[in-house]
Amino acid sequence: MKKRGLSVEKTAETRQKIILAALDSFIELGFANSKVAAIASAAGLGKGTIYSYFDTKDALFEGVIDYLIEETLDPIQSVDLPDNQTVADFIVEKMVASVSNIESSGRAHMARLILSEGNQFPHLTDLYRQKIYTPWNQEIQKLLQIAIDRQELPSSIDTAATALLINAPIWMVMVHNGVLVRDEPMDLMVLFVENVRLIFKC
Amino acid sequence: MKKRGLSVEKTAETRQKIILAALDSFIELGFANSKVAAIASAAGLGKGTIYSYFDTKDALFEGVIDYLIEETLDPIQSVDLPDNQTVADFIVEKMVASVSNIESSGRAHMARLILSEGNQFPHLTDLYRQKIYTPWNQEIQKLLQIAIDRQELPSSIDTAATALLINAPIWMVMVHNGVLVRDEPMDLMVLFVENVRLIFKC
Amino acid sequence: MKKRGLSVEKTAETRQKIILAALDSFIELGFANSKVAAIASAAGLGKGTIYSYFDTKDALFEGVIDYLIEETLDPIQSVDLPDNQTVADFIVEKMVASVSNIESSGRAHMARLILSEGNQFPHLTDLYRQKIYTPWNQEIQKLLQIAIDRQELPSSIDTAATALLINAPIWMVMVHNGVLVRDEPMDLMVLFVENVRLIFKC
Amino acid sequence: MKKRGLSVEKTAETRQKIILAALDSFIELGFANSKVAAIASAAGLGKGTIYSYFDTKDALFEGVIDYLIEETLDPIQSVDLPDNQTVADFIVEKMVASVSNIESSGRAHMARLILSEGNQFPHLTDLYRQKIYTPWNQEIQKLLQIAIDRQELPSSIDTAATALLINAPIWMVMVHNGVLVRDEPMDLMVLFVENVRLIFKC
DNA sequence: TATGAATGAGTATTCATTCAT
DNA sequence: GATGAATGAATACTCATTCAT
Numbered sequence A, B, C, D: 001m002k003k004r005g006l007s008v009e010k011t012a013e014t015r016q017k018i019i020l021a022a023l024d025s026f027i028e029l030g031f032a033n034s035k036v037a038a039i040a041s042a043a044g045l046g047k048g049t050i051y052s053y054f055d056t057k058d059a060l061f062e063g064v065i066d067y068l069i070e071e072t073l074d075p076i077q078s079v080d081l082p083d084n085q086t087v088a089d090f091i092v093e094k095m096v097a098s099v100s101n102i103e104s105s106g107r108a109h110m111a112r113l114i115l116s117e118g119n120q121f122p123h124l125t126d127l128y129r130q131k132i133y134t135p136w137n138q139e140i141q142k143l144l145q146i147a148i149d150r151q152e153l154p155s156s157i158d159t160a161a162t163a164l165l166i167n168a169p170i171w172m173v174m175v176h177n178g179v180l181v182r183d184e185p186m187d188l189m190v191l192f193v194e195n196v197r198l199i200f201k202c
Numbered sequence E: 001t002a003t004g005a006a007t008g009a010g011t012a013t014t015c016a017t018t019c020a021t
Numbered sequence F: 001g002a003t004g005a006a007t008g009a010a011t012a013c014t015c016a017t018t019c020a021t
Helices: A004-033 A036-042 A047-053 A057-072 A087-100 A107-120 A122-149 A159-180 A188-200 B004-033 B036-042 B047-053 B057-072 B087-100 B107-120 B122-149 B159-180 B188-200 C004-033 C036-042 C047-053 C057-072 C087-100 C107-120 C122-149 C159-180 C188-200 D004-033 D036-042 D047-053 D057-072 D087-100 D107-120 D122-149 D159-180 D188-200
Strands: none
Touching: A004 A036, A004 A047, A004 A057, A004 A107, A004 B004, A004 B107, A036 A047, A036 A057, A047 A057, A057 A107, A057 A122, A087 A122, A087 A188, A107 A122, A107 A159, A107 B004, A107 B107, A107 B159, A122 A159, A122 B159, A159 A188, A159 B107, A159 B122, A159 B159, A159 B188, A188 B159, A188 B188, B004 B036, B004 B047, B004 B057, B004 B107, B036 B047, B036 B057, B047 B057, B057 B107, B057 B122, B087 B122, B087 B188, B107 B122, B107 B159, B122 B159, B159 B188, C004 C036, C004 C047, C004 C057, C004 C107, C004 D004, C004 D107, C036 C047, C036 C057, C047 C057, C057 C107, C057 C122, C087 C122, C087 C188, C107 C122, C107 C159, C107 D004, C107 D107, C107 D159, C122 C159, C122 D159, C159 C188, C159 D107, C159 D122, C159 D159, C159 D188, C188 D159, C188 D188, D004 D036, D004 D047, D004 D057, D004 D107, D036 D047, D036 D057, D047 D057, D057 D107, D057 D122, D087 D122, D087 D188, D107 D122, D107 D159, D122 D159, D159 D188
């Protein structure tokens, strides 16, 4: 069989094309208003082909979210914290990369899709929470605990609540820039860093 | 016309029934998955009656959002700030009432509907921004400016960004409690107050 | 009871208003596209009132046609033929009045309603045939027989066919002016008289 | 694409099936009373298939009329008139074929559909006038002018009016046989020929 | 008697999904 | 594997008709 390898690549490539076309459509039109036929057409494929790769339209949406989760998975790791760096600096440093490309990487789109369609896809909300949201919050909580241990933060703080406070500007800006005030976007980086400085009083 | 008075009451009551049934359905199922027939049935009315009050399903959704906006309109007013109260205390005090009933008053539902359906209803997003979001942010910015004038805050802060920081925990908690982690709700009040204290360093 | 008489008049007047409003609507929009509510509104009445006078929308249409048939009933009578007038002259003279106001009297509208809606209202087509179409043709046939007897026409003619030939320009013009070429109406009188002259070779 | 040929044939056949089933329904029930589902069923197809071929029920009706116009287009041509044949004979000869199959060819149905539904489909009335009615009348007028030139007719006649007179029996019979007196049909051929003889006095 | 709010049967239309080619 | 013609369940919406006032 001369090009079995190629065929596998081809398949992966076709799958990719479908997912990207579907993602565009879901972002622009939402799940309910996206038509399988239009996605197929945008992917340069026939309708039937979509169904060779995904059993149902729901499965296609799950495939898109799965893809985004895998693609954008890049968790902050508390174990990477060097001894000679403050927790605040570490968080800021680590988040610069992550936060600066939150829109271009598709992570903002993913989050907004979870916000808008999550109610109807509890399974995906669960997945997002398990793979992205909760791990991130837990790593932040670990870092906060380390900060308390190092006396960079008072022991009186509630780590769960403070983790949410660190997270809050990210969601605020995703809502602000992506839904409510698209023509005057706020700079997430500025907000995020300022917020960390306030929390760590530094 | 003798029974005109009754008739007006009756129609207002029917309209109310429709809106409340529709609201429940939109919150639970989203717009696309809500069926007009089911809403009518839940309201104890015939399908046709819905269409006597709203031309289309879209118009019904707009009616629901309009209703929520009118119902929940209760803006913070910077002019109410007493001389003998700090801006931080004023914000906290004013927001206690507002924030404590954010779920029960329907304001959280409204916000989440805007998040989930707003893309497909730009007109409603505009309305929400004009009536709720922007006025709130602007009043907060005025208060921040007063705080700067009173030297409760350094003049170096960016009032637009800081207003968003004050807002951020509210959206964070609406997302956290309403979408992602429904079984372990975070106490918005705690988060909000703590955040104000951090910002005002008090 | 002071104004029972008035009440009867009022009732007849209301009925008249309904029929005229309905007629306008049926002519302009056809039966299927005419809405009872719109007819009521055009008549300055409530929807329910229509149903006090006509059981159903179909009955309303029948009422309109009945009204037109009664209103416009003005048959040519062969017994009116004077001895000292040719049949051709008699037909022409009698039809001048009838044909000249065929549009303004509503007879053309009635005929076109029968054409356009008759298939769905066989009862009305029957009525029209019995009250208008067949009597007219039969009187014309009687006149043609008299003309044969008087040797104004050869005995070889087929009176049924010739009656239709006399009728033909009327329908031709109703179709031409009313449906196909509204902006360049043909003068029915000219056509009708010329046609009679051709048939009677005079 | 290998099966493209087959596919094209198949779709043409399906389109034909739809049009014929729709035509039957429109003739029997009229446009408003024809149900898309019933037409689909009569065509041995699913409802959705109709909508793959015609965007709306209105478009389906237009498709049917278009089809009839194309199918039945067979105009009399004045240029075909031989020198050694009278105009009257030419008209009679040419119309024998055309008129004798006016019912079986669908032309009568088409004309009656225009009569009954034309008011609601001005576009189709226009099309019918442009493609069928006006060309026919114009060719007849040309022939009448030739007849005048050849002195087969006096120059005093009005060609436009006389063309309508020639046409009149056709419409008269379509109305008579198709709407009013279906059980005693008149022989169109007899009427048409007799009428031409009267007009040409031959 | 007149009204118009309420009703729900009836219909056009959409679109995810199937499957023969 | 890829295709797109065919399908029909599902749904928004209409409007003749009823009936309480």
